[in-house]
Amino acid sequence: xxxxxxxxxxxxxxxxxxxxxxxxxxxxxxxxxxxxxxxxxxxxxxxxxxxxxxxxxxxxxxxxxxxxxxxxxxx
Numbered sequence: 239x240x241x242x243x244x245x246x247x248x249x250x251x252x253x254x255x256x257x258x259x260x261x262x263x264x265x266x267x268x269x270x271x272x273x274x275x276x277x278x279x280x281x282x283x284x285x286x287x288x289x290x291x292x293x294x295x296x297x298x299x300x301x302x303x304x305x306x307x308x309x310x311x312x313x
């Protein structure tokens with residue numbers, strides 16, 4: 239495989255995993271609460287919900303864009 243073909247492939251190193259995005263969001267929530275200990279589980283659960291909501295919204299938007307103008311999605 240040539241170097242050019244490899245460059246065209248998406249790199250998984252550049253895209254954080256879902257778990258990494260959740261971890262970062264949980265830490266952000268921890269900082270927003272003033273870095274007080276004791277709510278790690280709550281921060282993690284909230285982060286999971288936030289990341290999944292963002293991902294679901296992106297999927298919904300992509301789905302809407304994939305429909306032709308003459309064939310709108312049936313809700």
